[in-house]
Amino acid sequence: xxxxxxxxxxxxxxxxxxxxxxxxxxxxxxxxxxxxxxxxxxxxxxxxxxxxxxxxxxxxxxxxxxxxxxxxxxxxxxxxxxxxxxxxxxxxxxxxxxxxxxxxxxxxxxxxxxxxxxxxxxxxxxxxxxxxxxxxxxxxxxxxxxxxxxxxxxxxxxxxxxxxxxxxxxxxxxxxxxxxxxxxxxxxxxxxxxxxxxxxxxxxxxxxxxxxxxxxxxxxxxxxxxxxxxxxxxxxxxxxxxxxxxxxxxxxxxxxxxxxxxxxxxxxxxxxxxxxxxxxxxxxxxxxxxxxxxxxxxxxxxxxxxxxxxxxxxxxxxxxxxxxxxxxxxxxxxxxxxxxxxxxxxxxxxxxxxxxxxxxxxxxxxxxxxxxxxxxxxxxxxxxxxxxxxxxxxxxxxxxxxxxxxxxxxxxxxxxxxxxxxxxxxxxxxxxxxxxxxxxxxxxxxxxxxxx
Amino acid sequence: xxxxxxxxxxxxxxxxxxxxxxxxxxxxxxxxxxxxxxxxxxxxxxxxxxxxxxxxxxxxxxxxxxxxxxxxxxxxxxxxxxxxxxxxxxxxxxxxxxxxxxxxxxxxxxxxxxxxxxxxxxxxxxxxxxxxxxxxxxxxxxxxxxxxxxxxxxxxxxxxxxxxxxxxxxxxxxxxxxxxxxxxxxxxxxxxxxxxxxxxxxxxxxxxxxxxxxxxxxxxxxxxxxxxxxxxxxxxxxxxxxxxxxxxxxxxxxxxxxxxxxxxxxxxxxxxxxxxxxxxxxxxxxxxxxxxxxxxxxxxxxxxxxxxxxxxxxxxxxxxxxxxxxxxxxxxxxxxxxxxxxxxxxxxxxxxxxxxxxxxxxxxxxxxxxxxxxxxxxxxxxxxxxxxxxxxxxxxxxxxxxxxxxxxxxxxxxxxxxxxxxxxxxxxxxxxxxxxxxxxxxxxxxxxxxxx
Numbered sequence: 001x002x003x004x005x006x007x008x009x010x011x012x013x014x015x016x017x018x019x020x021x022x023x024x025x026x027x028x029x030x031x032x033x034x035x036x037x038x039x040x041x042x043x044x045x046x047x048x049x050x051x052x053x054x055x056x057x058x059x060x061x062x063x064x065x066x067x068x069x070x071x072x073x074x075x076x077x078x079x080x081x082x083x084x085x086x087x088x089x090x091x092x093x094x095x096x097x098x099x100x101x102x103x104x105x106x107x108x109x110x111x112x113x114x115x116x117x118x119x120x121x122x123x124x125x126x127x128x129x130x131x132x133x134x135x136x137x138x139x140x141x142x143x144x145x146x147x148x149x150x151x152x153x154x155x156x157x158x159x160x161x162x163x164x165x166x167x168x169x170x171x172x173x174x175x176x177x178x179x180x181x182x183x184x185x186x187x188x189x190x191x192x193x194x195x196x197x198x199x200x201x202x203x204x205x206x207x208x209x210x211x212x213x214x215x216x217x218x219x220x221x222x223x224x225x226x227x228x229x230x231x232x233x234x235x236x237x238x239x240x241x242x243x244x245x246x247x248x249x250x251x252x253x254x255x256x257x258x259x260x261x262x263x264x265x266x267x268x269x270x271x272x273x274x275x276x277x278x279x280x281x282x283x284x285x286x287x288x289x290x291x292x293x294x295x296x297x298x299x300x301x302x303x304x305x306x307x308x309x310x311x312x313x314x315x316x317x318x319x320x321x322x323x324x325x326x327x328x329x330x331x332x333x334x335x336x337x338x339x340x341x342x343x344x345x346x347x348x349x350x351x352x353x354x355x356x357x358x359x360x361x362x363x364x365x366x367x368x369x370x371x372x373x374x375x376x377x378x379x380x381x382x383x384x385x386x387x388x389x390x391x392x393x394x395x396x397x398x399x400x401x402x403x404x405x406x407x408x409x410x411x412x413x414x415x416x417x418x419x420x421x422x423x424x425x426x427x428x429x430x431x432x433x434x435x436x437x438x439x440x441x442x443x444x445x446x447x448x449x450x451x452x
Numbered sequence: 453x454x455x456x457x458x459x460x461x462x463x464x465x466x467x468x469x470x471x472x473x474x475x476x477x478x479x480x481x482x483x484x485x486x487x488x489x490x491x492x493x494x495x496x497x498x499x500x501x502x503x504x505x506x507x508x509x510x511x512x513x514x515x516x517x518x519x520x521x522x523x524x525x526x527x528x529x530x531x532x533x534x535x536x537x538x539x540x541x542x543x544x545x546x547x548x549x550x551x552x553x554x555x556x557x558x559x560x561x562x563x564x565x566x567x568x569x570x571x572x573x574x575x576x577x578x579x580x581x582x583x584x585x586x587x588x589x590x591x592x593x594x595x596x597x598x599x600x601x602x603x604x605x606x607x608x609x610x611x612x613x614x615x616x617x618x619x620x621x622x623x624x625x626x627x628x629x630x631x632x633x634x635x636x637x638x639x640x641x642x643x644x645x646x647x648x649x650x651x652x653x654x655x656x657x658x659x660x661x662x663x664x665x666x667x668x669x670x671x672x673x674x675x676x677x678x679x680x681x682x683x684x685x686x687x688x689x690x691x692x693x694x695x696x697x698x699x700x701x702x703x704x705x706x707x708x709x710x711x712x713x714x715x716x717x718x719x720x721x722x723x724x725x726x727x728x729x730x731x732x733x734x735x736x737x738x739x740x741x742x743x744x745x746x747x748x749x750x751x752x753x754x755x756x757x758x759x760x761x762x763x764x765x766x767x768x769x770x771x772x773x774x775x776x777x778x779x780x781x782x783x784x785x786x787x788x789x790x791x792x793x794x795x796x797x798x799x800x801x802x803x804x805x806x807x808x809x810x811x812x813x814x815x816x817x818x819x820x821x822x823x824x825x826x827x828x829x830x831x832x833x834x835x836x837x838x839x840x841x842x843x844x845x846x847x848x849x850x851x852x853x854x855x856x857x858x859x860x861x862x863x864x865x866x867x868x869x870x871x872x873x874x875x876x877x878x879x880x881x882x883x884x885x886x887x888x889x890x891x892x893x894x895x896x897x898x899x900x901x902x903x904x
Contacts, residue, residue: 049617049621052550052552052613052614052617053617060553066551066553066554067553068550068551068552068553068610068613068614069550069551069552070548070550070614070617070618071548071549071550071618071621073551074549074550074551075549077551078549090826096522096523097523097526097527097530098504098520098521098522098523098526099518099520099521099525099526099529100504100520100521101512101518101519101520101649102518102635102649103637103646103647103648103649114571114572115569115570115571115572116569116570116572117567117568117569117570117603117637117647118567118568118569118570118597118600119566119567119639119647120566120567120568120597123593123597124594127590127593127594133586134585134586134589137586137589137590138579138589141575141579141593142576142579145570145572145575147646148570148646149646149647151569158520161504161520162504162520162522165501165504165505165522166522166523169501169523170837171837171838171839171840173837173839183554183635185555185569187571194555194599194600194601195555195569195571195601196555197553197554197555374542385622385623385625386623387623387625388623
């Protein structure tokens with residue numbers, strides 16, 4: 001609880017209440033001035049189409065809930081979701097993916113603090129009733145509210161409901177898991193009548209009671225390894241046991257994977273040993289079925305692994321932003337921002353640009369190369385479509401902020417010799433390559449980074 | 453409107469009100485009895501883990517809205533979403549993906565028929581107020597309702613809001629498009645206070661006014677081609693102009709892609725020319741920005757392409773179910789159901805099974821092969837984990853119902869010679885192959901099917 005307060009107060013402090021205009025293409029600051037890292041990150045994310053413009057939207061982003069994402073943010077989220085999914089479902093043959101519904105038919109579930117979806121019109125019709133007393137009106141409204149379907153806060157309940165039908169898949173044998181990713185809704189806390197959405201990831205693992213603690217350790221290690229795999233600075237990701245006093249009643253042990261944001265630590269993923277209580281509540285009619293083969297005398301225990309992918313995305317963006325300072329020709333301190341996202345996560349792998357020249361022919365070369373790369377599932381930024389000429393430094397600065405792995409410059413020379421210049425984001429070194437080698441070079445580079 | 457009525461009445465007719473118990477592994481019917489195709493489809497989808505068990509869930513599935521999907525249904529939906537995404541975003545360099553939020557901060561939007569997310573507790577607190585009159589109570593509730601955030605019915609509005617920020621990406625040049633997939637909510641119509649969710653696909657295309665009709669034709673052709681590409685019987689998918697009397701006020705032309713379900717035609721995807729009215733409403737402050745380069749004197753027109761992927765999934769399941777009859781040894785008519793899903797869409801590409809023998813060693817071979825295939829992104833069904841022996845006919849019948857492309861039988865012989873039997877779902881022919889060829893064979897097969 002204390003942590004939450006710190007975070008909220010930090011977010012409301014003046015340094016974060018930044019005006020969100022489109023900034024210049026790269027900012028230059030006076031020598032000695034230290035740029036605020038949060039401000040720089042948010043501005044870069046807006047300028048480079050990771051998140052959409054708008055103060056409210058940036059606020060959602062910083063709070064670690066879903067916001068409106070631009071093309072680059074969307075691709076980054078797709079890549080992250082894909083990697084999470086692979087890491088969980090391919091780690092063993094015993095994890096199955098499911099997809100449950102957001103709106104529960106079980107209107108009685110959830111209790112009074114539940115968020116529900118209501119049809120405004122049905123309420124209006126009751127409001128307009130003239131001939132009923134205040135008490136009757138309240139009763140009618142209360143009934144309507146209770147008949148309105150609740151929306152889910154997490155994916156846990158849905159997975160419990162799928163436990164019994166999934167037993168057939170594993171021949172009744174433990175352990176096994178059910179994986180799901182999807183939108184969940186949370187009260188936003190602030191003004192009292194708003195809600196936020198979060199892209200959650202969930203693995204619900206069913207195992208014998210005596211192995212649940214080992215499995216918690218196993219999954220904690222696996223998850224931390226996963227987060228660190230894609231980090232530029234892995235030590236910012238950490239894991240730790242949740243203090244006993246913070247545990248819910250049904251939970252016997254918990255571990256949190258944390259990220260060290262500029263404003264403090266926040267949890268990205270949480271693992272709980274939840275015992276068998278909730279599983280028994282959900283499936284009391286089928287108690288006998290629950291007694292699985294491995295351990296006939298007891299009901300399986302549940303280990304839940306729940307993550308917030310929106311906050312995870314912000315963690316990787318924050319982690320990969322490198323701010324380099326250099327003094328430019330006019331003796332001004334210039335800041336270069338490079339978004340060193342992991343090659344697997346980077347939303348754009350390569351930008352294709354043309355230097356001045358016979359643009360029609362050069363564009364055709366670009367289009368051909370783009371087609372070839374897209375077929376190999378390498379995402380391309382069609383910089384060659386830009387009609388206004390830009391200096392090479394501006395272009396490099398822009399692509400570095402976008403996190404583009406390689407910039408390829410097609411020139412007159414390419415038409416004659418097939419050679420083009422390839423600049424790496426991470427080394428800033430320019431190499432000359434033949435156009436026929438490009439596809440293989442990129443595919444090898446990305447898959448090598450993936451297998452480290 | 454007439455169409456909708458027909459559909460609903462069909463769904464309530466006795467033939468569809470099927471009891472949804474788990475059926476036997478494959479059903480045998482008396483000679484002369486014609487099995488109801490809808491009933492067979494739903495039962496197969498439940499038995500084979502496409503959709504979760506439960507009468508309410510099957511009803512959602514048949515109505516073409518999101519239901520709870522099992523592991524196979526989830527994979528099918530993932531594959532479909534992936535294919536839709538590729539077909540739209542890779543078809544041209546000018547389509548960008550976006551992701552907008554479900555909950556709009558703009559509480560005034562939407563009007564009275566809007567679905568809203570409310571916090572039950574806030575309502576309860578007002579219900580409990582003693583000292584207010586009926587009129588005051590109604591006013592407080594009305595204000596609370598209007599402050600509660602609406603949830604989206606479609607993705608269209610979100611894309612319009614992203615039009616101006618996206619102009620920079622295309623250097624202000626038309627045409628270009630914004631693509632998005634995501635959950636939307638709809639009133640369920642029935643009891644008056646329920647709602648359904650739908651996985652929608654949306655392409656919003658911005659073009660010059662004089663080209664909008666050509667673009668409608670272009671995208672209609674593209675979309676129909678896409679649906680038919682994955683169909684077993686392409687003629688069940690069709691497209692047609694929407695009659696003028698069914699068009700909304702802002703729409704000047706419309707095309708629907710329809711699927712011919714056993715109970716009648718239903719729309720899968722709808723294309724509208726929506727003119728510039730809504731774009732102007734959304735962005736009136738930036739009218740000058742809207743006047744793009746291609747055609748300086750006018751605001752771009754909008755062509756929207758909106759699909760329902762849940763219904764699309766049911767269309768492909770329905771389309772690919774082949775019911776074959778044969779007389780078995782005991783002179784009973786036996787029905788064989790084969791789910792001939794397109795190789796790209798099939799959720800499981802290969803099942804690995806073992807025939808009787810030294811199971812420990814055979815399982816190790818299976819595990820190695822599974823690992824190899826999963827790394828090549830070929831989805832595997834680990835049939836070898838099943839401990840109870842099943843006859844080969846039962847196994848084939850089961851995998852045919854699951855739509856598994858190939859069944860591989862690892863035997864004692866594999867340990868000695870490396871050879872194994874590969875059975876094809878579509879030809880039912882068994883071939884002998886060397887284990888080292890399997891991966892390449894499958895990858896070639898799938899990519900060949902993808903490129904037809």
